[in-house]
Amino acid sequence: MDDESRKAVQEFLRPRLVGNRFDGHAIPLELLRDIAALEPMILEAARIEYLRGHEDRQRLPNGFMAGLSLVLSGVQEGSAVASIDLEVNTEQGFQVEAVECLQKARDSILEAIDAAGREEPVGDLLSPKTLAQFNQIGRRIRPGEAIDFSPSLSGPAVRLSREARRHLVHAASESSRVLEEVIVKGGVEAVDHKRNEFRVLQTDGRKVTGPLRGTFEEVVLEGCSHFEDGAKVQIRGIGEFARTGSLARIDSVDHAVILDPMDISLRIDELRALRSGWLDGAGRPLPRDGLDWLGDCFDRWYPRDLGSPFLYPTEESQVRAEWPLGDVDASIEVDLTEKSGAFHAFNFKTGRENVKTLDLAGRGGWEALIALLRDSRPVEEAK
Numbered sequence: 001m002d003d004e005s006r007k008a009v010q011e012f013l014r015p016r017l018v019g020n021r022f023d024g025h026a027i028p029l030e031l032l033r034d035i036a037a038l039e040p041m042i043l044e045a046a047r048i049e050y051l052r053g054h055e056d057r058q059r060l061p062n063g064f065m066a067g068l069s070l071v072l073s074g075v076q077e078g079s080a081v082a083s084i085d086l087e088v089n090t091e092q093g094f095q096v097e098a099v100e101c102l103q104k105a106r107d108s109i110l111e112a113i114d115a116a117g118r119e120e121p122v123g124d125l126l127s128p129k130t131l132a133q134f135n136q137i138g139r140r141i142r143p144g145e146a147i148d149f150s151p152s153l154s155g156p157a158v159r160l161s162r163e164a165r166r167h168l169v170h171a172a173s174e175s176s177r178v179l180e181e182v183i184v185k186g187g188v189e190a191v192d193h194k195r196n197e198f199r200v201l202q203t204d205g206r207k208v209t210g211p212l213r214g215t216f217e218e219v220v221l222e223g224c225s226h227f228e229d230g231a232k233v234q235i236r237g238i239g240e241f242a243r244t245g246s247l248a249r250i251d252s253v254d255h256a257v258i259l260d261p262m263d264i265s266l267r268i269d270e271l272r273a274l275r276s277g278w279l280d281g282a283g284r285p286l287p288r289d290g291l292d293w294l295g296d297c298f299d300r301w302y303p304r305d306l307g308s309p310f311l312y313p314t315e316e317s318q319v320r321a322e323w324p325l326g327d328v329d330a331s332i333e334v335d336l337t338e339k340s341g342a343f344h345a346f347n348f349k350t351g352r353e354n355v356k357t358l359d360l361a362g363r364g365g366w367e368a369l370i371a372l373l374r375d376s377r378p379v380e381e382a383k
Helices: 029-036 038-053 096-117 128-136 162-172 217-225 264-272 288-301 363-376
Strands: 007-013 016-018 068-075 082-089 146-148 159-161 178-192 197-202 207-211 233-241 247-258 310-313 319-325 328-335 340-347 353-359
Touching: 007 096, 029 038, 029 068, 029 082, 038 068, 038 096, 038 128, 068 096, 082 096, 096 159, 096 162, 128 162, 128 178, 159 162, 162 178, 178 207, 178 217, 178 247, 178 264, 207 233, 217 233, 217 247, 264 288, 264 310, 288 363, 319 363, 328 363, 340 363, 353 363
Parallel strands: 207 247
Antiparallel strands: 007 082, 016 146, 068 082, 146 159, 178 197, 178 233, 197 207, 233 247, 310 319, 319 328, 328 340, 340 353
16 A cells, blocks of 8 residues: 555645735745744644543553644645645544544634634633744735635634734733834944844834844844944844843844845935924924835836936925936825825926826826826937
8 A cells, every 4th residue: 555545634724815916826935934824833732632532641542642743735826725635544543532622722823813803811722832823824924915724715704914013922921022024224333243243223213133144144243344334224124022022132044145235215214203393493203104105106106117216305395306317307206195196307408398187096097197108308319
């Protein structure tokens, strides 16, 4: 009898990734790692289930889980759904009670996720040790995304969002810190080789430390060596967040790069950091939600071949973007509240002027802006 004939397979979980990033029906490898962290959590919860039913015991019987394994059997075609099955080796003397404990553990975990999504107490549903393991699951879920654990697509949603994760991890302990994806931009102001740490002065003036190890160590060291020259880095990885929501430290680095001084996202971060009185005692802070919207629009619709514009705040709490295009100066003042822009282009050679008001709330307005910028470029540059 071959290995396959000795195995029985049961459908166990079908976590589905929800969010714009997964519209292409693919699962990023980094998120597969976060999903794989479900196994130790389920095994721990199953252990607790067994001990609850056997108060005379302090540990599992030897070989209790023998012949059982949770496996990622594939990604369902046409959707970002991971297929997690329970494999049972029928010749290895598995125990039916062990299968029942695993199923009860799964159901308890789903019940806790559901309760966290409604901001209800979860302490009676899972042990503190099991709750703490949510720190390893879905760490790279971004705002607006979730892992949908609903038993069926027609049933009520059981979704692990960023907010639900925080609720679950904080329920494990008052001092629990949440691990989740973070992007840090700023200058590397110091490196401590004895502690294998680096310190970043972020664009908002706050400082945060991270581990100096791994593939991107050279990038961090280069950023530090050019700190006095104004060099900025972007670090993407896992951050450790305090209960207040503030970033306590960088736990691990997935990617690091030296930023171009004209990087749009960096400049928008610097605009976020402006405080009242930034303009000789005048000037109000720019609306953060408006800056978030502007940054998202540049990410989604602005072509990089046009080059990064100079971005400036205005006294009216707007953002002015300028493009020097040879004999032409082009600019647009963006109203962050109305999501509109006043475009102006002037050709110093011909005296030609172009003035337009654009609705930037959707893609159409940005396509119109891009067309105006391309038309404003000198003929030899546009080729």
